[in-house]
Amino acid sequence: MLGGKWKGSILWHLKDEPVRFNDLTRMVGGARKKMIDQRLKEMEKEGLVRREVLSDRPIAVAYQATDFGRSALGILEQLKNWTEENNL
Numbered sequence: 001m002l003g004g005k006w007k008g009s010i011l012w013h014l015k016d017e018p019v020r021f022n023d024l025t026r027m028v029g030g031a032r033k034k035m036i037d038q039r040l041k042e043m044e045k046e047g048l049v050r051r052e053v054l055s056d057r058p059i060a061v062a063y064q065a066t067d068f069g070r071s072a073l074g075i076l077e078q079l080k081n082w083t084e085e086n087n088l
Contacts, residue, residue: 006031007040018062
């Protein structure tokens with residue numbers, strides 16, 4: 001569920017509050033918008049994030065981690081600590 005290059009980073013940025021799509025693409029950095037969009041769709045189907053339409057014209061959406069998604073943040077924190085401790 002959290003495999004791949006971008007899912008962990010996306011989830012990490014959504015942990016505290018809803019984030020608009022364009023803001024999220026700036027936060028993640030290095031990933032194209034299309035890639036982030038694809039990962040968000042996958043994560044929404046898996047129940048990790050929730051999508052909320054803020055306005056129709058122009059279209060504006062925000063994403064937020066679900067309780068299920070936030071439950072994985074402990075694992076991501078441990079992985080981050082492990083990589084830092086081992087200079088990876």
